[in-house]
Amino acid sequence: MDPVTLARFQFGLTIIFHYLYPPVSIGMAWLITYMAWRAWKGDKVYDEMTRFWVKILAMVFAVGVATGITMEFQFGTNWSTYSRFVGDIFGSPLAAEGVFAFFMESSFIGVLILGRNKVSKGFYAFSAFMVALGSTLSAFWIIVANSWQQTPTAYEVVDGVARLTNFWAAVFNPSTLPRFFHTICGALLTGSFFIAGAGAWYLLQERHVEFARRSLQVGVTAGAIFSLLILGVGHIHAVQVYETQPAKMAAYEALFETQDGAAMILWGFPDVEKQKVYLNIAVPKLLSLLIHFDPNSTITGLDQFPREEWPPISAAFYPYHLMTGLGFFFIALTWWGLLMGQKREKNQLFLKVMVYSSWLPLLTMNLGWVAAEFGRQPWVVYGELKTADAVSVVVPAWQVLLTIILFVGIYSLLLGLLLFLLKRELDEGPKEVTA
């Protein structure tokens, strides 16, 4: 088998598997910080909520750490040509992530897990804040690194390798901030939905009612805020993608021809050979309006790019459209819940939809990343280095195949065990508390 395909498959596998956990940890850590702060102010229900959700966070965090170790080294093991090319720029955010984020989150998660009886409630809340801050900083630095691949800035190519010309300009390259805020809003939405979903589940069973009401309230409120914020941030991000990576936006929208007053496709089935989109439902002129704030403006299509530089259209189009559609669903669901007020606690339909939807933001996060990364293809560093030219030259294909098999085995086992343990923990539930 082709070593490039194998290395890409392994990277996709390990990153998607890793990316199941950090969004949950980041979102939950911020919500736990809020709970721990309310507990510090003397609220008994929030105190029990803190204890319970820390147990869940601890497990998710552990698997996140475990699967994250792979990522730190995989650039070297499987993408050594890439590593030599970008090392001067790409390595520093990884090191900064270690220094500014990993130490912080790993030190204070210890206090959360084992220090409940050793530190004051105030310091406990502070520790939760430090875990949340550390995991968010971690997201920042890794997004810096990935954004530089998407929109490389502040470098020159000398002797076949990229040389940094300005550190801060590379850190704040055009896509860093839109992507960072987009991702963090998504993580908060992910955390909110799990907490709201668990609350709804207990309410349906009429167990742990006080705990469940509060969890639902915290989850729905935060969900309503962040689902709306993500719409705004997502828009800014999409405009930035069009400006910096027009081929990627054209692939997202399956826009084969450059046109004035381009429509926005809500759904459809793109056919790359015939360059058409079947069964499409589209809003006329909306794409032009959203990107240039002018319904008749010109939008660059795929025809402006050589065929071999097109991203894989389906792999960009479907995840992007699913992500966007789900985003609107999250707004509808959380605002429905928010506007119902206390009545939501008795609304069986709402509670059921909430339970079944609790994992959907996490799926959406992954769809977003799949779209972002396929949309960058065939480049590993946009416009500079192709993915096909970036793999390790000395690693034989059979070794990559062997590690893929082992990753699949170990990671499936980890996921299975984690789900089993989370289910047990949820079944056992929190201790009974009354307000």
Next chain:
Amino acid sequence: MSHEFLQNVWYLLIGVLLTGYAILDGFDLGVGVLYPFIAKTDKERRTLLNAIGPFWDGNEVWLLTGGGALFAAFPHVYATVFSGFYLALMLVLFALIVRAVSFEFRSKVESERWRNAWDWAFFVTSLLPALLTGVAVGNVIRGVPLDAQMEFTGNFFTLLNPFSLLVGLTGLAMFVTHGAVYVLLKTNGQLAERARRLAVKWWTTWVVLAVLTSIVAAFDAPARFAGKSPVVWLLPLLTLVFLALTRVNLNQDKHGPAFLFSALSIAGMMAVFGAGNYPYLLPARNVPEYGLTIFNASASQNTLTAMLVIALIGVPIVLVYTAYIYHVFRGKVQVEEGGY
């Protein structure tokens, strides 16, 4: 600051990060290797897990940050070593992955079979990194075959040479001794008594192997000794003094100082390794000129400067809260509700 100065500074800083890793993760890996031999009951096992529970994750971050810093400061070394040592490194990664969850998962189910399975997993996944990091260091001392494009030209079995395996065993003895002293520091009763006996035995093994490694190195990697200033010879002497003081304090049951000197002995060994290899990060065994040095494998002056600023801002903050966390969890360990 000149490029050359920065390259030297970063050689030193990578050394500091890896030494931090060896000392800190060293004790928790060591505890993992000792685990089945000194903890006989579930309570004793949980005591050991709780003794390292608040720290192991932070300790491992020294390795991750070392990896990131190596990537940033010496990208060619990161690329050559990790692609060249592919299978060996993956083996360590798989071990670290399983080890990371074994702490958290073990305590969640009160079944003997479940806990036995995780006990085994924890032991094996502590043993592998404790042994293989030394094997990697052995190869870095001895040199590996490289080509003119800085690529590794050997295979998995190139790495399993007798000298490197000897260094691996030395490293294992070092981690186990250090871990045993840590157990002494954190526990009481029978657990501490078993740890004390093993600390003494493994200390002897460590010293014998360290001396043996140095002798074999003189024959197998003579280039590491050539042209060194006499001052460098003070480092192994100092290390021997630290080792002796570790033993002296162990005999007098002064566990705090014993742990300190055990940590200093590790730092001393790392210093000997760093001084011997300078300026090579990865020597070439076939053609010396192909070796990766701090000069031909480094990042640009811009990057090294930016990274130094990051280190100068970040590291003091890290040290403050790391010290604070060790302070919060000081003293003998108790098994509590909510713990492992």
